[in-house]
Amino acid sequence: MGELIGCLAIAALAHVPSVPAATAVGLVIGLAAGLGGALRGALLQVTAGPAYVGRVTSVATLVGFGVAPLAFPLVGAAVERWWAGPVFAVCAAICALGVVVTLCSAPLRRAELPR
Numbered sequence: 001m002g003e004l005i006g007c008l009a010i011a012a013l014a015h016v017p018s019v020p021a022a023t024a025v026g027l028v029i030g031l032a033a034g035l036g037g038a039l040r041g042a043l044l045q046v047t048a049g050p051a052y053v054g055r056v057t058s059v060a061t062l063v064g065f066g067v068a069p070l071a072f073p074l075v076g077a078a079v080e081r082w083w084a085g086p087v088f089a090v091c092a093a094i095c096a097l098g099v100v101v102t103l104c105s106a107p108l109r110r111a112e113l114p115r
Contacts, residue, residue: 003040003099006033011092014084033095037064040102043111 009028016022041060048056078087102108 002032003036004096006031006036007092007096007099009033010095011089014088036099040108042113043108046113047107047111 006029009025009032013022013025013029016025041057044060045053045057075087075091078090
């Protein structure tokens with residue numbers, strides 16, 4: 001649920017009129033999406049099994065940190081062409097799709113962190 005709030009905040013960021021308000025929205029994005037993403041990553045590692053933890057973590061890291069910088073020029077060109085509102089809405093929808101895919105995964109829904 002928290003990550004979906006982060007997705008909504010990403011879509012709202014393009015419409016924020018001032019820097020202090022954008023800072024507050026950025027804080028919401030960081031808290032909601034950042035903490036939720038960290039929890040999802042931990043649950044993914046627990047679900048992967050001992051033989052696959054390294055592989056799963058490397059693919060998740062590559063997608064999370066490797067693909068994002070490649071998308072920045074595309075997002076910049078899209079903002080230049082269509083303005084920030086629609087582009088941020090599409091980015092938020094892509095993030096929400098990741099949340100929905102995670103929620104549709106039965107093993108991830110049942111995963112528990114070790115105590």
